[in-house]
Amino acid sequence: MVFTPKGRLGSRCRLFWFLFLITWEAGSGQVHYSVPEEAKHGTFVGRIAQDLGLELAELVPRLFRVTSKDHRELLEVNLQNGILFVNSRIDREELCGRSAVCSIHLEVIVDKPLQVFHVVVEVKDINDNPPVFRVKEQRVRIYESRLPESIFPLEGASDADVGSNSILTYKLTSSEYFVLDVKTNSDDNKQIGLVLRKSLDREEAPEHSLFLTATDGGKPELTGSVQLLVAVLDVNDNAPSFEQSEYEVRIFENADNGTVVIRLNASDLDEGVNKKISYSFNSLVSPEVFARFSMDPNTGEIIIQGNLDFEQINLYKIRVDATDKGHPPMAGHCTVVVKVLDKNDNAPQIELTSVSSPVREDAQIGTVIALIRVSDLDSGANGQVICFLTPHVPFKLQSTFKNYYSLVLNSVLDRENMSVYELMVTARDGGAPSLSATASLSVEVADVNDNTPTFPQPEYMVFVKENNPPGSHIFTVSARDADAQENALVSYSLVERRVGERTLSSYVSVHAESGKVYALQPLDHEELELLQFQVSARDAGFPPLGSNVTLQVFVLDENDNAPALLPLGSGGRGDAVSELVPWTVGAGHVVAKVRAVDADSGYNAWLSYELQPAAGGARSPFRVGLYTGEVSTTRALEETDAPRQRLLVLVKDHGEPPMAATATVLVSLVESGQALKTSSLASLGTGGREAALVDVNVYLIIAICAVSSLLVITLLLYTALRCSAPPPEGACGPGKPMLVCSSAVGSWSYSQQRRQRVCSGEGPKTDLMAFSPSLPPCPVAADVGEHQDLKEDRCARVSLNFHD
Structure with missing residues (x-):
């Protein structure tokens, strides 16, 4: 026969709990596992990839990961075989305290496409915590006058385990004076007391030393003990007593400081000073009671002095002593159970995880954008949370699990209409009045090349003065693309064509980035009045999109041509003529006519004629028509007039600056007969030229x-x-x-x-x-x-x- 030490027996029990695991609950859409606490590192929990229907080969490419809000380091997944195992020490009491059920909630997230699974791992309790007494020894003072069957309350032990592992049994060392009394109250908590079996005699035994042992119900059993020191007091023979040994009070957690919880009343059969009672908390009361309650020693009122919080402590057991003022004093005892009721004093909490932003504007409806988890520390209806989204946005919330939501795309996106959505997620609990919390989420919309570059106008009229410097900037085209980044990066180019015998690119060019149009050579209004061409704008998207705009370049005239004189009258050159004028002519007689042309147009070709003043300032008897060029007399000729006169006619255009030419008219004053004879001869010689001039005019x-x-x-x-x-x-x-x-x-x-x-x-x-x-x-x-x-x-x- 082989005897197993106690420590190895405990290891076998833990191994037995470790082998119990893994149930799949298909109806709820979750995977459930169980694992005993204190399991060693590497302990097998479950084949999570297989149970979720995932292939091992796609775990890494799809970014398989396991997250947990507060316990991520406790469990881990081997991506090679898809097994969930224990990564670090799991202490059930540290995780869940004395909760009946202790679970670790995991989120399994895989991308491409995004999927979320919920895994619940239940932590099973093992008997790893012995019963513990709060103090090493308890002192009990008993008057020798106390009658047999009197009960003196003792503080029991506590066990951090749950279930059968926390069920305690008590045992008192053998004594002829005392036995142990154990009662179970309405909360299934055991109340223990020391029962006096027979009267005490202080002179015989002033003090009794006992040991109280607590044993839990685990396998193997664990024990804890405390020493009881019973001091036998002399004198008073009647202790104060309460009507009930236990009082129960219910009060809301938001009760104000100074609120009276209960008023206790104890009675004493003695008289006089021995009947006067003072109330106080028992010395064994926990520090939390002293921090949140106070007691009036005279009235027996228990008063709130610190804020109560249902989420921290929802039950207080207060041991109260009623002590008379006899000598020696005697005390009666009772227990006040204060149950704290929940109020809706905790707003919901929102946590955003796995946010996928930006979202392409051509994303499919139903695309998952983010995961949302909500929680509320309250209980009951106060802790039931609903979640909703800001209205009038192309997104919606889908409930995936209890208190878990997915933010999904609900309608088509258009970045040009809205590039960023500021979403507000609101969580509201079911309390009265309800409390809510909000969380903001910014979702950017990524651009897709779905807009063509557009010009403000389909065509432009551009006016350029001729004789421009080569390479001068004549216009700037600008197209706007509603897309973003490279999809909105516009480049410009000429739509090549021929202009006469030459190509368009020999006249103009366009800068690919700025859209500036340059004239590559001086333009000549007399050669080219209108140059019409197209400029193309194309974005850098894939595939690229483009459009064209038409430019009509009008070449404006500059005053770059001086007036040119036509051949004048008889016997003259192009810029000089000789005329014979009889002395007898009167005012208004036309002597000669100056003719000129200008290759320019408009005002630049509008000519005017002026007669230059004669030398010496003498008043000339001739004038010239401002716009006709006709040289005529202003008065009858006089003998004082010079017989030969040189008239200078200045021909100017109206350009800026004006350009001019000069014609000379030589006038000889002669007798009438000589002028007639000369004019006849001249008419014979000039008849052909006058006919030619008439033809030119036609x-x-x-x-x-x-x-x-x-x-x-x-x-x-x-x-x-x-x-x-x-x-x-x-x-x-x-x-x-x-x-x-x-x-x-x-x-x-x-x-x-x-x-x-x-x-x-x-x-x-x-x-x-x-x-x-x-x-x-x-x-x-x-x-x-x-x-x-x-x-x-x-x-x-x-x-x-x-x-x-």
């Missing part, structure tokens, strides 16, 4: 009419095309007109309306003012206006009306 008039007609047709076609396109806001309808204005230097300005007008001067007009002073007037016009002065604002008006 061609010039035809050219003017052709250019004006082409301009009118172009404007009408442009207006019709703009109005025929589907307008975004009622184009070609009522509204402010579009003004096309000519300034003093020939520049143009445009508004953004659909209805167009042409104006000149300060106020809007319905016609286009075209200046053509550079061409010689037609013969009819010259004859009619030969002796008329033209004002500076004289112009030819061509009516151009634009209708919708």
Whole structure:
């Protein structure tokens, strides 16, 4: 026969509890295991991966992990075989105190896709805690006059275990004077007392020493003991007594300090000073009682002096002594059981875990965003929590387990409408009034390339003065992409085409990042009046998206051409002419006509003629028409006038700065007969040239009419095309007109309306003012206006009306 030591027997018992485990409760969706406390490191708990239906090969790729709010280090999972094992010492009493059921709640989380499982591991109690008395010895004072069968309360032992392991039995050492009295009260707690079997005699034995032993119901049994020192007192023969040996009081935890819990009343059969009673807490009362209650020694009232908290301690056992003032004093005893009732004084608590942010805007409905755990320290309805989310958001809460929720996507996201959602999760308990707690959660929406770069306008009109420096900046295009980051990174490029015999890229270029458009060479209004092309904007997303914008570059005229003189009259060069004038002519006689043209346009080609003052300041009898160029007499000639006069005619345009040319007219004053004869000869010699000039004038008039007609047709076609396109806001309808204005230097300005007008001067007009002073007037016009002065604002008006 082999005898097993007591320590090894305990190890075998723990091994027996260790072998009892693992039940699967399919209906609740949980995995339940059990493990004995104090199990060694590495103790097998369960095949958690197999029980959850997971493959061992996908544990690591799917980021398999086990979390627990407060006990993460106690249990661990071997990712190689999927076994849950004990990682560190588990002390059931430390985890759950004296709770009947002790469980460790685990969350098993795997990603890709996100799944959450709940595992409950029940910790089984083993008899590892012996009964313990609070003090090493208890002193009991008994008067010798006490009658047999008197009971003296003793403080029992406590056992940290639960169940049968905490059921205690008491045993007192053999004595002829005392036996042990054990009673079970309504709370299944045992009340022990020392019963006097026969009267004491202080003179025979002033003190008795006993040992009280407590044995629990575990296997093997564990014991604890305390020494009882009974002091036999002399004198008083009647002790105060209470009507009940135990009183029960119920009071809410939010009772104010100073509230009376109970008023005790003890009576004493003695008289006089021996009947006067003083109340006090028994010396064996726990420190928690002294911290939260006080007792009035005269009235027997137990008063609250510290805040009660149901969540910390919900039951107090108060031993009260009623002591008379006899000599020696005698005491009666009772127990007051104070039960603290729960009030809804704890707000719910919210914990956010496994937050997946940002979320792609094309995420599928039902995608799990975060896990939420709520708790409440109260009990009953006060601890029942419901959880809800801020309204009007594309998310919702789904209950996955008791007090566990998943935040999932409930509708389609659009980052361009809302890039960040500030969510408010609210947890509310079932108390009256209820308490709530909130937790904020920020969910970012990740961008997807679903927006094309857009320009503010489909086309732009750009006005550039000619003779610009090479590489000058003429315009900046800018497209906006509603996406973010690289999806909103826009680059620009030209849509290549040919302009005549040359490529578009030889005229202009666009900076890929800034969108700045540059003219690569000087532009010439006389060569190219309108350059139309497209710029493309493309984002950096995958796949990239793009759009185009049209640029109409109008080359504005600069005054870069001086007036050019046409051949003058008979016997003259291009810039000089000799004329014979009879002495007898009167005022207004046309002597000669100066003709000039300017290659520019607008004001830059509007010519005026001025006669330079004569040398010495002498008053000349001649003048020149401001806009006709006709040299005529201002008065009748006099003998004091020089017979030969040199007239300098200055021809200027209206550009800024103006450019000029000079013509010389040599006038010889002769007698009438000589002038007639000379003019006849001259007419014979110049008849061919005058006919040629008439032909030139006809061609010039035809050219003017052709250019004006082409301009009118172009404007009408442009207006019709703009109005025929589907307008975004009622184009070609009522509204402010579009003004096309000519300034003093020939520049143009445009508004953004659909209805167009042409104006000149300060106020809007319905016609286009075209200046053509550079061409010689037609013969009819010259004859009619030969002796008329033209004002500076004289112009030819061509009516151009634009209708919708």
